[in-house]
Amino acid sequence: MIYVYNNEGLHDTLLCIATKRTDAVIETIEKDAAVVLMQNQEIIGYNILNASTKLDIKFTGLLLEDEPAFNKQIALLLTNADIALPNIEAEIKQQFIIGSVEQKQKHPDSDKLSICQVDLKGEVLQIVCGAQNIEQGQKVVVAKIGSMMPTGLLIEPSILRKVASNGMICSGKELNLAAEFNNKGILVLPSTAPVGTGFYEYFKKEMI
Structure with missing residues (x-):
């Protein structure tokens, strides 16, 4: 998963990118924990609103590295909200x-x-x-x-x-x-x- 967080520019929204987007229409499913983004019936990412109140975020900008502790936070948040986790591609x-x-x-x-x-x-x-x-x-x-x-x-x-x-x-x-x-x-x-x-x-x- 790749994460983008810019409190000022994105209004405390964490962008979670699971796979490369295509030209297909993006569908959204709004949950309490996150907005799920889908294309062709597959999850391509999430927008987590008011992210600083739900997660311990210690970076600004683009996080590409594999951060096990932060990945666990995301997985726990999504799992507790009954939101499916995607198959993550390294291609992105x-x-x-x-x-x-x-x-x-x-x-x-x-x-x-x-x-x-x-x-x-x-x-x-x-x-x-x-x-x-x-x-x-x-x-x-x-x-x-x-x-x-x-x-x-x-x-x-x-x-x-x-x-x-x-x-x-x-x-x-x-x-x-x-x-x-x-x-x-x-x-x-x-x-x-x-x-x-x-x-x-x-x-x-x-x-x-």
């Missing part, structure tokens, strides 16, 4: 991927936007980026379509000034990283960062 942890900027060109209708072709190893995404420090050849972090940002923002396909954009190249701040990684603009990774690898796994091993 791979929605933030290390990519290589293969091409960068000026947006034809904006001085501040660039059109980038970003290789994720076997998959190339076109992403429109507004960061002034984006350059061809950089290793960057890409939030793929369907990713949930630490603020609760869901990344969706978009059209920016008539140009398709399929994902987002992330800054350290957008990834909820420590201040030392929050330089202005996108987060530029070391040139040795392995393309196609999940960012948070790499970050934990190589950058902390």
Whole structure:
């Protein structure tokens, strides 16, 4: 399970993400303990309202790590409310991927936007980026379509000034990283960062 909590931005709501969302309609079932989110008759997550009154939350932003104690809190809360637990997929942890900027060109209708072709190893995404420090050849972090940002923002396909954009190249701040990684603009990774690898796994091993 992946958790997103931002008391100020999400009004004391804990987002619990069990699996990747699809384009199917999201159905909601409201319970006292949580709002259950479903697609195609499968649980994809929960929204726990007034979370600080029900859980001992000691983080802000995105919690990707396996935290047994917090997982037990969630399981106990849901089980006591007679809410089913989902089959949890590890795939969602791979929605933030290390990519290589293969091409960068000026947006034809904006001085501040660039059109980038970003290789994720076997998959190339076109992403429109507004960061002034984006350059061809950089290793960057890409939030793929369907990713949930630490603020609760869901990344969706978009059209920016008539140009398709399929994902987002992330800054350290957008990834909820420590201040030392929050330089202005996108987060530029070391040139040795392995393309196609999940960012948070790499970050934990190589950058902390």
